[in-house]
Amino acid sequence: xGPAVLVALLVLFGSLYPDTFLTKTNLVNNVLGQVTFxxxxxxxxxxxxxxxxxDLSVSGLAAFATVMCATIINTTSLNGDPEQPGxxxxxxxxxxxxxxxxxxxxxxxxxxxxxxxxxATLGMSVVFKSLAxxxxxxKPVYGLVEDGFVQVVRGELLGVPRTIYFAGFVAxxxxxxxDHTALGRKMYxxxxxxxxxxxxxxxxxxxxxxxxxxAGVGAAAAGIMQSAYNATANTTAPEPWMLLSIASVFLxxxxxxxxxxxxxxxxxxVVLLRLLENGLNYTSLNNxxxxxxxxxxxxxxxxxxxxxxxxxAR
Numbered sequence: 587x588g589p590a591v592l593v594a595l596l597v598l599f600g601s602l603y604p605d606t607f608l609t610k611t612n613l614v615n616n617v618l619g620q621v622t623f624x625x626x627x628x629x630x631x632x633x634x635x636x637x638x639x640x641d642l643s644v645s646g647l648a649a650f651a652t653v654m655c656a657t658i659i660n661t662t663s664l665n666g667d668p669e670q671p672g673x674x675x676x677x678x679x680x681x682x683x684x685x686x687x688x689x690x691x692x693x694x695x696x697x698x699x700x701x702x703x704x705x706a707t708l709g710m711s712v713v714f715k716s717l718a719x720x721x722x723x724x725k726p727v728y729g730l731v732e733d734g735f736v737q738v739v740r741g742e743l744l745g746v747p748r749t750i751y752f753a754g755f756v757a758x759x760x761x762x763x764x765d766h767t768a769l770g771r772k773m774y775x776x777x778x779x780x781x782x783x784x785x786x787x788x789x790x791x792x793x794x795x796x797x798x799x800x801a802g803v804g805a806a807a808a809g810i811m812q813s814a815y816n817a818t819a820n821t822t823a824p825e826p827w828m829l830l831s832i833a834s835v836f837l838x839x840x841x842x843x844x845x846x847x848x849x850x851x852x853x854x855x856v857v858l859l860r861l862l863e864n865g866l867n868y869t870s871l872n873n874x875x876x877x878x879x880x881x882x883x884x885x886x887x888x889x890x891x892x893x894x895x896x897x898x899a900r
Contacts, residue, residue, distance in 0.1 A: 595858070599865035607868060615747060621860040622753035623808045623815075624830055628852050629753075629760045630804030631831040632838070635847040636764060637797045638777040639696060640832055642707040646714035647688040647802055648809030648824035653718045655681035655810050656727040656819030681810045682803055688714060689802020693795035711828065718821045727819040739814040752811060756804065761849045763800075773797060777847070833884050834859060859884075 600608040607613075627644050634641045658677035688710065695706040730736055741748055764770040775783040776793050784790050808827070813819040837858060838851020862883055866876040 595861050595865060599861075599868065603865075603868045607865065610745075612864065614745075614750075617857070617860050617864050618750055619747035620864075621856050622747070622749035623812045623824075624827055624834070624860075625753040625853060625856045626756045626808040626811075627805055627824075627827045628831040628834040628856050629757050629849060630801040632835050632847050632849050632852045633760060633764065633773065633804075634797045634801045635832075635835050636770075636773045636777045637794050638780065639703040639794060639797070640707070640835075641689075641692060641798060641801045641805075642704065642828055642832075643688065643692055643711035643714060644801060644805035644831060645824040645826070645828040646711035646718070647685060648805040648812075648827065649821040650688070650714040650718040650721075651681040651684040651806035652809035652813045652819045652824070653722045653727060653821060654684055656730055656813055657722065659730055660727060678810060681806050685803040685806025686799055687802070688806075689799040690795065692802065693798030696798065697791040697794040715821065722819075722821070724821075726821075727813075728817075730813065730817045730819070736814050736817050739811050749811065749815060756807070757849060757853060760800075764849060769793070769796065774846075830856075830859065837884065 596608070627648070631641060631644065655677045658680060659674055692703075692707050692710055695701045695710070696703045699706075739748060739752070743751060764773065772783070772788050772793050775786070775788055776790050780790050783793075805824075805827070809824050812823055816823070834855035835847055835852050837855030838849075838853070839845050839847055840851075841854060842848050842851035859880070862880060863876070866879060869876075871879075
């Protein structure tokens with residue numbers, strides 16, 4: 587179903603706008619190049635949903651890790667020289683460390699304390715966002731260094747935006763983890779039947795904890811790369827990732843593997859959402875109508891598999 591929908595969208599918008607829609611600039615740069623950061627977050631969101639949970643804190647955690655990284659880059663080095671910028675490597679490592687710690691906090695609350703994932707991750711998202719706003723006093727961080735940070739993410743390699751390579755790397759790592767490691771098999775077992783997994787000797791709490799840690803570091807990485815691409819760290823930039831990442835996973839579940847979270851379906855869901863949004867931008871419809879059509883498309887894609895599962899259960 588997924589590839590068929592993708593082809594249908596390409597044919598529809600390609601026939602309506604053949605001179606602009608079906609071009610390398612639009613399909614590669616505007617479609618694929620603009621969803622790479624969401625693709626990273628959706629990939630790690632898939633890991634959490636494989637174990638039967640979901641993470642609503644990815645946007646808040648990404649914002650916090652991003653502004654922490656950016657402010658360190660823009661501060662002076664340890665020797666106090668105001669002309670020397672802070673260490674880019676140190677800043678990036680700190681941002682990723684914040685992502686890991688934030689993910690572990692979520693994992694502890696959900697797995698060991700017993701708080702529902704919806705409550706725990708939504709609450710922590712507010713905490714992370716508040717910390718980010720407090721750290722920068724609600725203002726964006728401008729003027730990030732060009733060399734060694736911004737230029738690594740910007741530009742193209744072999745005619746393809748570099749951001750696509752970063753998203754592809756994360757996707758390959760997540761795919762290998764889920765489909766070709768013992769930990770991945772344990773994650774699917776926990777998500778399928780946690781009680782059976784527990785009786786088979788799997789440490790369910792630990793597996794869930796690892797899944798949330800992976801989601802945290804992935805969200806932080808996406809936020810840091812987005813700030814490098816924009817040369818600005820803004821606490822509002824990652825906000826759409828929370829719902830769109832979950833919607834992408836659900837779309838992938840509807841199109842592949844009979845309703846099971848899977849990376850291929852997630853990535854296809856990300857591309858479908860962006861492709862539909864990009865095609866609607868060529869129309870003269872108002873933005874609120876475009877948003878409504880996008881929401882309807884998500885519901886239409888998810889409802890048929892849900893109805894099939896209900897009929898099978900009866």
